[in-house]
Amino acid sequence: MPGTTLPPFPDDIPTHPLLIIDFERIKAGDQEEINTLWKAATTIGFWYLKNHGIEDRVDGMFEMGAETMALPLEEKIKYEQGENGESFGYKKAGAFATDATGQNLDTVEFVNISKDDALSYPNVVYRTYPSTVAARMESTVAPFAQKAADVSYTFMAIFNEKLGLPEGTLARLHDPAEHSGSELRCTRSPPLPGKIIADRVTLGSHTDSGSLTLLFNRLGGLQVLPAGHEKWLYVKPIPGYAICNIGDALALYSGGIFISNNHRVVPPPGPQGEFERWSLVFFLRPANSRILRALVEDSPIIADAVKQRPGRNFEPGETANEWRARRIRNQRIMNRKGPETWAASRGTEYAPMVA
Numbered sequence: 170m171p172g173t174t175l176p177p178f179p180d181d182i183p184t185h186p187l188l189i190i191d192f193e194r195i196k197a198g199d200q201e202e203i204n205t206l207w208k209a210a211t212t213i214g215f216w217y218l219k220n221h222g223i224e225d226r227v228d229g230m231f232e233m234g235a236e237t238m239a240l241p242l243e244e245k246i247k248y249e250q251g252e253n254g255e256s257f258g259y260k261k262a263g264a265f266a267t268d269a270t271g272q273n274l275d276t277v278e279f280v281n282i283s284k285d286d287a288l289s290y291p292n293v294v295y296r297t298y299p300s301t302v303a304a305r306m307e308s309t310v311a312p313f314a315q316k317a318a319d320v321s322y323t324f325m326a327i328f329n330e331k332l333g334l335p336e337g338t339l340a341r342l343h344d345p346a347e348h349s350g351s352e353l354r355c356t357r358s359p360p361l362p363g364k365i366i367a368d369r370v371t372l373g374s375h376t377d378s379g380s381l382t383l384l385f386n387r388l389g390g391l392q393v394l395p396a397g398h399e400k401w402l403y404v405k406p407i408p409g410y411a412i413c414n415i416g417d418a419l420a421l422y423s424g425g426i427f428i429s430n431n432h433r434v435v436p437p438p439g440p441q442g443e444f445e446r447w448s449l450v451f452f453l454r455p456a457n458s459r460i461l462r463a464l465v466e467d468s469p470i471i472a473d474a475v476k477q478r479p480g481r482n483f484e485p486g487e488t489a490n491e492w493r494a495r496r497i498r499n500q501r502i503m504n505r506k507g508p509e510t511w512a513a514s515r516g517t518e519y520a521p522m523v524a
């Protein structure tokens with residue numbers, strides 16, 4: 170809960186280290202820092218971000234989230250994202266499968282707010298939101314969305330150059346003048362009774378469907394599974410740092426140069442597990458109509474990357490919007506037919522395995 174003093178992340182639990190990127194240095198074009206960013210984006214696909222300038226807009230978003238989750242369930246349910254693959258709106262706890270069996274459901278509730286709805290408020294692009302969101306749309310939500318988008322576009326410009334793309338290619342694919350699935354998410358994970366904490370997954374293993382994710386969390390619980398690793402490892406939150414990660418769209422556009430890594434959420438470790446966990450996310454996604462495919466004609470670096478990965482499909486034949494909607498629709502437990510539904514909810518991480 171905002172304002173509560175939280176116990177520190179335990180110091181005896183293994184974590185996965187991430188590189189730390191200084192946003193001020195990235196903005197200034199510091200080549201050494203850009204090389205470190207490249208290393209992070211092309212190896213694990215996750216990094217810490219400091220000096221991002223968003224921190225003073227984070228608490229207001231957590232307050233908005235707390236006010237929203239405090240509404241009665243009957244009220245929140247009126248804004249449920251529904252079963253058709255829409256993302257924006259409220260998602261009740263237990264609406265998602267967390268694995269192929271369909272036996273285990275998520276335990277988190279969240280509200281997703283479209284960046285386009287936030288920035289064009291009071292005009293509605295996609296939908297309306299609970300009164301608690303509407304009341305803070307101009308004062309809290311839109312300023313956060315704008316700042317998070319600005320930071321994300323800076324990354325797009327750097328990636329564009331490093332990938333050898335003609336100037337403005339990634340900017341056009343994420344043209345803010347076109348509607349997109351870019352969104353803000355505030356998630357509440359209630360503490361779970363001690364008995365069921367062990368091995369409980371509160372948000373199932375996934376990759377993010379968009380291009381770039383900026384994450385702000387206070388308690389542990391986020392875990393990553395880098396390729397070649399057998400064990401999930403916690404990513405420790407560091408006060409004032411955002412956690413950034415690459416999503417499927419950039420992995421596809423770059424022909425696999427960028428890594429969209431598997432991650433999941435489990436209860437916070439140790440004494441942190443007794444507290445409510447809140448997280449705040451900004452997802453930058455391509456404009457809805459853009460086809461997701463490796464940009465081989467635009468960059469010899471990407472063309473070469475695709476050649477080096479002959480077993481992988483960088484042309485799934487879907488637009489950014491179709492890719493996202495398919496994934497969400499098939500994750501909803503109400504839509505489950507069998508393990509194939511879970512498979513259909515997967516992104517670039519998915520390689521069918523014997524269950």
Ligand SMILES: O=C(O)CCC(=O)C(=O)O
Pocket residue numbers: 354356372377384386390391432433434448449450
């Ligand atoms: O809550 C977190 O730390 C991560 C959430 C996440 O991965 C997501 O919402 O896609």
Ligand SMILES: [Fe+2]
Pocket residue numbers: 375376377432
């Ligand atoms: Fe995620």
